Amino acid sequence: MKDFANEKWTRRSLLTAIGLAGGTAAMYDAMLSMGYAANSDFSDPITLQGDAKGASVIILGAGIAGMVAAYEMRKAGYKVKILEFNNRPGGRNWSLHAGDSYTDIGGTTQKVDFAPGQYFNPGPWRLPYHHQGILHYCKMLNVPLESFVMYNNAALVHSAGAFGGKPKRFREVAADYEGHISELLAKATSQNKLDDQLDKDEKDGVLQMLKTWGGLDKNYEYRKGDQTSDFRGYDIPPGGGLMPGPVPSDIMPRKELFNSSLWNALYFPKQWDFQGQLFQPKGGMGEIGKAFGKLLDGVIQYDCKVTNIRQDETGVTVTYINSKTGGAPKTEKADWCVNTIPVSVLSQIPMNVGPKMRAAIDSLPYLPAVKVGLQFKRRFWEEDDNIYGGNTYTDQPIFNISYPSHGFFEKGPAVLLGAYIYRSGMRVYNFEALSAQEQIEAALEQGSKIHPQYRAEFMTGVAVAWHRVPWTLGCSGLWNDALREKHYADMCAVDNRIVLAGEHCSRLMAWQEGSVLSALDAITRLHKRVMSA
Amino acid sequence: MKANTILLAAALSLAATGAMAQANCNQFPQQGGEALYNGICQDCHMPDGRGAEGAGHYPALARNPKLAEPGYPISVVTQGLKSMPAFGGAMSDQQIADVVNYVRTHFGNAYKDTVKPEDVKNAR
Numbered sequence: 200m201k202d203f204a205n206e207k208w209t210r211r212s213l214l215t216a217i218g219l220a221g222g223t224a225a226m227y228d229a230m231l232s233m234g235y236a237a238n239s240d241f242s243d244p245i246t247l248q249g250d251a252k253g254a255s256v257i258i259l260g261a262g263i264a265g266m267v268a269a270y271e272m273r274k275a276g277y278k279v280k281i282l283e284f285n286n287r288p289g290g291r292n293w294s295l296h297a298g299d300s301y302t303d304i305g306g307t308t309q310k311v312d313f314a315p316g317q318y319f320n321p322g323p324w325r326l327p328y329h330h331q332g333i334l335h336y337c338k339m340l341n342v343p344l345e346s347f348v349m350y351n352n353a354a355l356v357h358s359a360g361a362f363g364g365k366p367k368r369f370r371e372v373a374a375d376y377e378g379h380i381s382e383l384l385a386k387a388t389s390q391n392k393l394d395d396q397l398d399k400d401e402k403d404g405v406l407q408m409l410k411t412w413g414g415l416d417k418n419y420e421y422r423k424g425d426q427t428s429d430f431r432g433y434d435i436p437p438g439g440g441l442m443p444g445p446v447p448s449d450i451m452p453r454k455e456l457f458n459s460s461l462w463n464a465l466y467f468p469k470q471w472d473f474q475g476q477l478f479q480p481k482g483g484m485g486e487i488g489k490a491f492g493k494l495l496d497g498v499i500q501y502d503c504k505v506t507n508i509r510q511d512e513t514g515v516t517v518t519y520i521n522s523k524t525g526g527a528p529k530t531e532k533a534d535w536c537v538n539t540i541p542v543s544v545l546s547q548i549p550m551n552v553g554p555k556m557r558a559a560i561d562s563l564p565y566l567p568a569v570k571v572g573l574q575f576k577r578r579f580w581e582e583d584d585n586i587y588g589g590n591t592y593t594d595q596p597i598f599n600i601s602y603p604s605h606g607f608f609e610k611g612p613a614v615l616l617g618a619y620i621y622r623s624g625m626r627v628y629n630f631e632a633l634s635a636q637e638q639i640e641a642a643l644e645q646g647s648k649i650h651p652q653y654r655a656e657f658m659t660g661v662a663v664a665w666h667r668v669p670w671t672l673g674c675s676g677l678w679n680d681a682l683r684e685k686h687y688a689d690m691c692a693v694d695n696r697i698v699l700a701g702e703h704c705s706r707l708m709a710w711q712e713g714s715v716l717s718a719l720d721a722i723t724r725l726h727k728r729v730m731s732a
Numbered sequence: 733m734k735a736n737t738i739l740l741a742a743a744l745s746l747a748a749t750g751a752m753a754q755a756n757c758n759q760f761p762q763q764g765g766e767a768l769y770n771g772i773c774q775d776c777h778m779p780d781g782r783g784a785e786g787a788g789h790y791p792a793l794a795r796n797p798k799l800a801e802p803g804y805p806i807s808v809v810t811q812g813l814k815s816m817p818a819f820g821g822a823m824s825d826q827q828i829a830d831v832v833n834y835v836r837t838h839f840g841n842a843y844k845d846t847v848k849p850e851d852v853k854n855a856r
Binding site: 284304305306504505522540542543544545546547548561564565567623624625626628629631632664666667668669670671672673677 | 772
């Protein structure tokens, strides 16, 4: 074994030593304490210190935020009750399975006639490894997780205006951008054009790096050959025996590539949220909500539409009616209230809070978003195109096709995400305004530009436009810097006996981790108030 | 549903810009009150303007007396109101005038005064 005693202790060698001695977990802990590997602001598990003395809390909404709040407050000794609009737990944590149906706010019902076992997540669908809050509750609830494939080199990048509209593989686009840019930089370096930036040693290092990283030849040029095809793939890959090949592939001409906007797709998987490892619950994202609902059996009252929230010095009174049948209003009274109703809805419910929180609630618009799930007769993306999971991007309105990260190589029907539209500017509203049938048709029409098999293999589909989801009226809070500056703190502050929670009270827009962290933060502050009351 | 067919065609052909920088699509391409209504407003207010009700509601535009004073719909479209997004930055004065005029003369509304782009400009 290596003798560490005589080594100069750098942070890296220290970490290596800890890793060898205590395994990766010990090394990871050490890294955290040295500030190397920061997670989200989650500390596991939270403890609300002090006796709540049986104080009661009414929680509005059985989404992730509401259920985290209920679970943790019950654990701390509170009497908890949740009122939920839907007849199921989870809120936006939701999967549509074979046999389910979904009715939008306009009254359009879609029956989900997927094959048994197939599902589609209209809402959240991936869990980054650093979202340790939601992952903690998955572990606690024994929700099995599997790998979510975010980046697949074999997936496609498509622009209607580039390369005759022919989709390119991620590996080809990445290799050619990096290769062409490396060649340009290598030329500039070796022609001494960067001498005011680089000294001699740096120049040698940069050239060596560009040659290896960019796949350049001995003349520092990015040319068709084995060294480029090792990155971008071969026309005929290396074979056995007397098979032909390898035959290297043509590289995309620099000018045409640089004039395209294909680079946009390379940026998505580089973002921290999408870098991977990512996870998904086996059987659909909705499994988390279902498991949480089971844990809170008896706590959640379903089919409750809240119509009024009133607080005074004695407590909080919530008035509600049956969300399906209406009928006579009922009331529920508690000492405190954790309110996770999306503010798109909450802005319409009378609630006596101070002018600052009211202004915050009334100021936040909600993100438009559409997702379309398409079931095909077979996994042609795997069988014909060797794409196993991952994401394809296009500059058509559908924006994103995502192949299932589960069930690889299975025979028979499979569901993919045929459109995920949320970052396409005003086009999202235009897409939302289509009927569900038209959204499915648009997903098929645009998708067939990328996968010609679409029309022949299509079986059935389902489309969810988030502004038409009856219980959220939008996808997620649409904060911008100006709105945050003006209203965010007031949105999150405890107003006497009421505190708001949910992704809209977080800086992780539309992420379930935002709901978890918001709930933990809200109940911690509320609990402090209870203790000092 | 002729208008919807046109809208669908528009949604399909928008891709022809060839720009994957989707964030640049900050302006609505539709022109004229009907195309704007069908391309945007009907998402929530419904094709026949009757609005919709769930945990919260989208107000009906059909026979809505709040439309009598044109300054009100101009302000709501331009600045937004609660869960109604502000579209002032995504629509020209002409587009806003067109869609307000359309709503005020359809769905059982029959207001005679017409909004002009200058009215929108002054209200911004």
